Amino acid sequence: MVSVTSKSLVPTTQTKARKGPAFWLSFLALSVSVFLSALDLSAVATALPTIIADLKGGDDFSWVGSAYALSSTSFLPLSGRAADIFGRKPVMLLSVLLFATGSAISGAAQNMSMLIAARTIQGAGGGGILSMTSIITSDLVPLAERGLYQGIIGATWAVAAAIGPPLGGVIAQSDWRWLFYLNLPLAGISFGLVSFFLQVRHPPGSFREKITRIDALGNLIIIGGTTLAVIGLTWGGIAFPWNSAHVLAPLITGFVLVGAFLLYEFTIPTEPTIPFDILSNGTSLSGFLATTIHGVVSISVIYYIPTYFQACFGASPVRSGVDMLSTSLIVAPFALIGGIITQALNRYRPANISGWVLLMVGFGLLSTLTADSSPGRWVGYQIVNGAGSGLIFACALFPVLAPLLVERNASALAFYAFCRAFSQTWGITISATILQNQLIKNLPRSFLSQFPAGAQIAYSAIPLIKDLDEPLRTEVRVAFATSMAVIWKTMIGISGLGVLTLAFLKEVPMAKHKHEAFALVQESKSGSSQETGMSTAV
Numbered sequence: 001m002v003s004v005t006s007k008s009l010v011p012t013t014q015t016k017a018r019k020g021p022a023f024w025l026s027f028l029a030l031s032v033s034v035f036l037s038a039l040d041l042s043a044v045a046t047a048l049p050t051i052i053a054d055l056k057g058g059d060d061f062s063w064v065g066s067a068y069a070l071s072s073t074s075f076l077p078l079s080g081r082a083a084d085i086f087g088r089k090p091v092m093l094l095s096v097l098l099f100a101t102g103s104a105i106s107g108a109a110q111n112m113s114m115l116i117a118a119r120t121i122q123g124a125g126g127g128g129i130l131s132m133t134s135i136i137t138s139d140l141v142p143l144a145e146r147g148l149y150q151g152i153i154g155a156t157w158a159v160a161a162a163i164g165p166p167l168g169g170v171i172a173q174s175d176w177r178w179l180f181y182l183n184l185p186l187a188g189i190s191f192g193l194v195s196f197f198l199q200v201r202h203p204p205g206s207f208r209e210k211i212t213r214i215d216a217l218g219n220l221i222i223i224g225g226t227t228l229a230v231i232g233l234t235w236g237g238i239a240f241p242w243n244s245a246h247v248l249a250p251l252i253t254g255f256v257l258v259g260a261f262l263l264y265e266f267t268i269p270t271e272p273t274i275p276f277d278i279l280s281n282g283t284s285l286s287g288f289l290a291t292t293i294h295g296v297v298s299i300s301v302i303y304y305i306p307t308y309f310q311a312c313f314g315a316s317p318v319r320s321g322v323d324m325l326s327t328s329l330i331v332a333p334f335a336l337i338g339g340i341i342t343q344a345l346n347r348y349r350p351a352n353i354s355g356w357v358l359l360m361v362g363f364g365l366l367s368t369l370t371a372d373s374s375p376g377r378w379v380g381y382q383i384v385n386g387a388g389s390g391l392i393f394a395c396a397l398f399p400v401l402a403p404l405l406v407e408r409n410a411s412a413l414a415f416y417a418f419c420r421a422f423s424q425t426w427g428i429t430i431s432a433t434i435l436q437n438q439l440i441k442n443l444p445r446s447f448l449s450q451f452p453a454g455a456q457i458a459y460s461a462i463p464l465i466k467d468l469d470e471p472l473r474t475e476v477r478v479a480f481a482t483s484m485a486v487i488w489k490t491m492i493g494i495s496g497l498g499v500l501t502l503a504f505l506k507e508v509p510m511a512k513h514k515h516e517a518f519a520l521v522q523e524s525k526s527g528s529s530q531e532t533g534m535s536t537a538v
Contacts, residue, residue, distance in 0.1 A: 029193035042164030047172035072127025080414025087202025095128025100187035107180035151339025162328030165321025225257025287400035295423030326382035334390030358388030438483030
């Protein structure tokens with residue numbers, strides 16, 4: 001079991017040293033990469049009804065999001081181990097390349113199957129980008145100083161999320177394919193910045209030697225288990241009933257394999273993908289659980305606030321993106337505020353407590369929205385919810401890392417990203433299932449009868465609402481508002497689970513040193529780091 005005192009065994013370096021051009025250029029490369037991944041996620045969510053309508057894929061709409069989440073989740077545990085074995089820079093470059101490849105194929109998609117396959121490739125890259133950004137940031141900045149930089153990363157993500165919805169709407173009204181093609185120049189910039197400016201040390205050894213250190217069986221188990229679990233979640237309650245064999249077989253098998261993966265990792269490999277000690281203390285465990293819960297509730301807002309505006313107010317994709325700015329523009333400053341407060345106080349409990357309280361209140365307010373709520377209400381309610389989400393987004397990381405040795409950063413951060421990505425799949429699925437079932441219950445029978453049994457109603461119905469005659473149009477709008485209120489009420493309860501994680505959250509002194517095995521080359525040459533036998537930049 002890892003204790004706080006064990007951190008004293010790690011050589012320390014001078015803290016709060018002046019950060020030169022090498023640091024800031026490397027940090028810029030990370031920020032651009034995060035911006036790229038977040039922009040795509042938020043823009044696609046807003047443009048999804050238009051994309052689905054064009055490709056005639058209403059029955060498969062949830063797979064566009066689930067395929068992305070599935071692939072990013074499946075490969076995230078591997079990303080941390082690969083970063084330790086091959087070095088940070090090669091894994092980051094591969095992630096950007098996969099993201100760009102998936103974006104190009106998505107833009108060229110001619111049917112839903114092609115789009116879903118492309119989003120799978122894109123997800124592997126996007127997940128790797130987010131995971132590697134956290135890992136490399138941990139290499140560049142000690143945890144005790146990371147509040148500001150973690151806040152900047154969170155704010156960058158949130159700014160991209162703010163720009164994404166209106167941008168996605170604008171592009172969707174002309175040609176949604178450019179939504180994906182736009183990623184290509186951004187990916188090129190990210191790839192170039194990482195290639196030229198991220199000059200970090202990397203482990204010695206031949207490629208053949210490094211490959212043998214990969215936990216192949218463990219990763220095969222988790223990839224298979226995650227895939228099956230997501231398939232069951234995607235089908236449950238929509239394509240097939242929850243109690244059907246089509247849902248239960250992959251869902252149960254998937255969770256058994258995930259459990260088998262953890263058991264295998266904790267008992268068998270000499271170089272495990274997920275070391276047991278990252279879960280061996282209550283504070284780190286509470287951080288992982290909080291991240292999981294936050295992933296569920298935060299993705300529900302990103303995906304379904306635009307749906308509320310488009311269904312209830314007849315908003316275009318552009319307008320729904322603008323209306324969502326009340327969420328997106330608030331997450332960024334509160335992520336930054338949370339990071340600064342954590343660094344200034346050298347305590348992470350205050351920001352996490354405040355975040356969960358604001359999230360619960362925010363979802364409670366959102367659940368009161370109706371089909372004719374005033375702008376003052378839906379703007380204000382989003383602000384409260386976004387403030388809580390921003391605080392948790394930036395600050396749940398600190399309790400995960402505080403009790404651990406800095407050598408465990410990569411594995412812990414990869415698992416942290418895994419928890420977030422896997423839970424986002426749950427968030428999309430839970431919200432989609434609630435909306436589907438509530439619409440079946442609340443929509444007028446005369447309108448509902450035009451959809452075949454088993455069809456996913458939400459995105460198929462939205463384009464039709466504007467052409468309906470009164471009073472049917474108002475009845476459908478009210479049905480959507482009533483149905484979406486159930487989503488937000490469910491998220492109140494799930495956020496309550498986040499509050500419960502605070503009981504295990506203890507204040508642990510945060511490390512003031514870095515993992516020197518992956519330091520910047522310039523820092524190594526200056527003599528500020530310890531000799532570790534590592535080679536120079538890739």
